[in-house]
Amino acid sequence: MKLLHLTFSALFVTGITLSPVGHAGNLLETFKLAQQNDPQWSAKKAHFLSDKERVEQAKGMLRPSAALSVSWSNINTDAPTGEVDQAPGYDCAIGFGAVGNLTGNNQVSGSDLALLRRCGDFVQEITDALTLRSVSYNRMNYTLQAKQPLFRLDYWYQNSAALSALSAAQANLASAQQDLIMRSAEGYFNVLKTQEDLKLARSEQKTLQIALSELKNRYKVGLLRDTDVYETQASYDLATAAVIIAQSEHDNAKQLLAMMTGEQEVMATPLPSDIPIEPPKPNAVGDWEDYARKGNLTLLASRFAVNANRQMVTAKRSEHAPTVDLGAQYAQDKLSGDRSTESKATTVGVSINIPLFAGGITSSQERQARFNLQEAEDNQELALRNALRETRQYHTRVNADVAAVQARNKAIRSAASAYRSMKLGYENGVRTVTDVLATQRKLYQARKDLTESRYLYIVDTLRLKKSAGMLASEDLETLNSWLNSSGPQAVQGEELGGLTMDEIDGIKLKAETKVFGVKPKQSEHKSLYDAYKAWKSEDAKPKDGN
Template identity: 35%
Template structure:
């Protein structure tokens, strides 16, 4: 072909389809990073929950033994023993549930990478969570709308639809082809012509074709391609709005998560002080056993909430980068540096 505009548009479509494949691969890679990180921290969180349940059981067991001793010597009522026993039975049930949850989380991580780990490196206790860089919501929104993989995928899809509309219209246009033919015919000898002859023909030229009317199929395909292009443009706008929304929500989750970690760290100090005060008050007779049990529960609940908040804050930082299309393997290396090997 010398001039077939349809073929040119089809070639350009191929380039855009490569962009589609690259965007889809990039999105899948980022999703895998987030999923593996989520599964990893789910295991750490489950380990923390189980460890805290066991520590709380030991503390309640000690309080139960003390309540029994005090009852035997007449310095406490049977109510203290019953309250401590009820808390002990409850934490035993919670420990069983925590053990089961840990096994499930380990299996989920194993299903992702095909490996079974006896132990995972925990998060360092001295890790300080830094705010996102840049620390501005609109900057992340702009990045998400410009370079996030869902937007890039839809941009390429829209371009493919636009070229398809042009390709459908080009079916009405004339075409110009280079043609060449070569032929050879032979004539056998006869009575009147005792000598045979061979004739060779060669033709080279240009063939011009102008479609006049080819039925309604081409026109129908043209209208369909135009409609699909309009839909693709609407989908692109929706993808950009969704990218902006995801970036906004994730940015706020990161900022609020870091603030929550700070608040829970302070709450942990206060809960420890409250427990120490209640224990002292119980020893001197100004507090009762249930006060100590409640203070213990508050302390361990705060520890669990702090652990969960730290993991969520790190995961949300990864999700924010994924929303902007900038999550890379190097970000996992940064997370690894926060672990205690």
Template identity: 25%
Template sequence: MNKRMVLVALAIVAGVQCVRAADLLTVVEQTTDHDAELAATRAGARAAHQAIPKARAQLLPRVEGGWGRAYNRIATEDFPTTTYWQNGWTVSLTQPVFDWSRWTTYRQADFIEARGATEVAQAQQASILKAARAYFDELAAEDELARANDYAAALDTHLTQLRRRQLAGEATVIDLREAESGVLQAHLQQQDAGNALQLSRLALEQATGQPFTSLSRLADPVTMPRVEPDDIDAWANQAQAHDYQVQLKQIDWRIAKLEVEKARAAHLPTVNLTASHTPAGAGSGYARPTTTTTAMLSVSIPFFEGGETEARVDETVALEDKAQDDLTSAIRQAGASARENWMRLRSGAARVDALARLARTSSAAFAATQIGYKVGSRDSTDVLRAADTFYANRRDLIRARYETIMALLQLKAATAALTFDEVASVNTLLVSAANGAPRQPLRAPQVAPARAEFPASSH
């Protein structure tokens, strides 16, 4: 009996977990864990981390050892032939004393490692944006399907009333055909909304690697977020300084500058210290056991290489100019992106507020028109027009709400400030669907004026 009760309890817990609504933060975390591109970038960063030990190894002593056994036969005219075996080992050491090209490579390694870390941060931010887009696309698709269902139901009800009036001689064939056309259009919107919802769910499942029974939704009413400082130039300047693409181009430019230095280092001499020790019995060319020990400080001075060094210097200088131009382009693009998203956020918050008021007004107008139609002061065309206006306002409000949230996230991304903490701040705008129960359709949302403030990034 106890075992059966435990199994029942586990089944209940599992059922609750299955229907529990997932919020934005959960979806983002699962997407970043599932994202193969992000995983590949992290692997690349681990490889880039080895640039420093590889470059440092070129500056440290290199010690090599070996062992061999050789057979020697010496035949000299008028002398007896001599044969003997040689066994032994040798050890050698090479220490670069001065090689500016190797030192420059060692300085480059820091930037190569930094580039790998920056690419990971950029890929993680892109994964967060992808998850948020998939999340809000599905919420928007669910809202749009609910709107299309309400629209179709309203027109079906009106068509039923119209047919009764036609039988009573109170409606014309033109009114009936016009209403039937509206119903067909509403049902087509239902079909399109259902298809869009299926595609949105597939996109979300592909991003996270698993399906969700329900998602936490925007609170109703919801306060659209704003950011501080409320200055478009401040955000543009922050993006121009911290955008990940700008950071990558800055690193590329510094690497290109060091490439020029490496190319010019080919004109400089190189100094190396070499030493070797070969114990007795391994002396090459000696019939008797011989021990040899050598040490040498060598200097190599380039005089003429057929113009290769000059060509390489010119090539690296041109690539440095290209890197500088790429950096300038990235800075301009980052500033423009920040300005665009800042304006989308500001205008989106105002648009949501205006559309919410318009939805309430058009809802009241639609209800009044329906009453007027029943008492004979409004005709069928007025009802259809009022329905189109109200449900079109609802559609626009649905889009505006989610696009405003995405504008906030994209603005944070433009300044390299989109982190899990920022996602958690947006997550406070969501409310969990109780036990996965079907949500109530959005009829006339009461959206408060935008007053919420999210702290600006510390960058």
């Protein structure tokens, strides 16, 4: 019995001790790699830059426009080109009148006959002049046009709608970066959790393997019953299956993180055991709901979207209004060849256009804009409800996680005491090997449950801050300070392209996107709520003039 007692004591220590991973990466490095290589984040940035161009397009409709057109053509035609003397034609008309005054004996005088001959020559001249012949010439035309809208209500409201849409796009981009922060943390800590689960599973398997080998040897010499061996064998087989499953889950977690960072070799630094596990600060859920109403980025984007759609309704209605444009045109037309002429013209004026009827298109587009506005308002209400629901949900879960960590710490101590008592009972012959293995399995499960609760606390706290619009790269810096990193020096927050009020990952923004975030004070292990503490202390200071 003494040999078995020593074996279980050594295995107990082996089962609950985790060695740190050497040369591991850290959370900030993971986030920076995700910023550089995550295709989902890259697509969000490209989508924002695409939306940003709509503002320039809307402004362009209010600016002057100019166009230059040049045309050249070669013309071949048949045309009369002769000239006729009009004086003989006048005399000929008189002569024809004289012919009408013939005498009754139908005789013509000599002077009238000479006049008729002259008329015949004139007719021949006309015939020759009207004869068609081939004519070829080139035509070159230059036209320069410029226009400046003077009164275009629809253009002005479309520009206002584009600015509101840009604000919505900025809020969506900031939300996408919060999502990147969230996915980076979740992926990293999922690797850590599955890594610890795998170590625990391997430790339990090794413990059972050594115990099974020893029990088989004792069974061979008749010191144990066969049921002890079979039950230990069954426990070992279950532990082996657990190792296979844990290895698969760990590999999948690493692949998910690698898909985001672009790095196939994923190594993570484990968390120390003394991280601060605190309830939300402030602890009142109503305060967090107020933060969500003001700072939730999805809700903020939906508000800007409502304003943009409201402006579009006005823009479509304004298409019924008259439009006034200032226009100028310079044109030059030049002929060369058989016909050589040149003309120039300059035109400056104001044009007024009054829409009367466009087949019902304008009215239909206005109705469509109203339906889009209704959709945007419904989406805003949905975003508000989701923000409040998520805030309440994660506020409750964080408090539950804090209680779960405390309870599972106690469960580990209780399981350890039960394990020691069970070993003592086995040594005294009142407990079986099966009883000892069962309590040991509970101890492993308690350790695994504690690991899960600690990581759930971290992830749920980040989700709570995201739902309130307070999540920022400073939170990753706080988490990174918890890690026992033996790798390279951590990257500073300024190098991360963190969430600020005027820039996201190198993309310039307007100052309308507001994000909570205060640098936490340095301590051994900073709390995820240190930012709130510093922010609250700043609010408590007396204002100037009070």
